[in-house]
Amino acid sequence: GEDVEQSLFLSVREGDSSVINCTYTDSSSTYLYWYKQEPGAGLQLLTYIFSNMDMKQDQRLTVLLNKKDKHLSLRIADTQTGDSAIYFCAEPSGGSNYKLTFGKGTLLTVNP
């Protein structure tokens, strides 16, 4: 079955880069997504990447996709305290483009 794995915790110092990793199982996924959940808030779509791309950059965010290893990463440059949140990796699953399977989320803590 489909499964999305993430490390649960990441702690970085303000100004450093953060790299959050994710592995997925459904090789037919057309898109892969990163969502951010701040404390007490809903999910915010951060970015997504089409499966035929290796990399996507959006300001401080860089998404890298290794389709062969089914590995996805999110790099946040110059991490700020406002980036402290839970980051979820998600992929469409079950042969559907809209049924999302989420990882358990990575809690990013940014220390001043």
Next chain:
Amino acid sequence: SAVISQKPSRDICQRGTSLTIQCQVDSQVTMMFWYRQQPGQSLTLIATANQGSEATYESGFVIDKFPISRPNLTFSTLTVSNMSPEDSSIYLCSVEEQGKETQYFGPGTRLLVL
């Protein structure tokens, strides 16, 4: 992207009662979904809310426990019936705009059942 609101934002309920959560979108959307996020856990899809027909439930979720309405393309409700403390979760609705291949989430409803 669509702007999604949910009501209530949070509630504390007694076991055995039911709560109806509303989801309102500022534009017409084809797909609306309901998710559950149990404490410290990831999101699990409960069902797809279909306009004009019965919702499509995922494995482990049934209509008697989570009845869903979708009277039009901008509104849906999820009812959590006969609640128990195990139903304490965040319930989120999401939408996918046609052709956009991305889902946007509402702010969630935080439910605590005592």
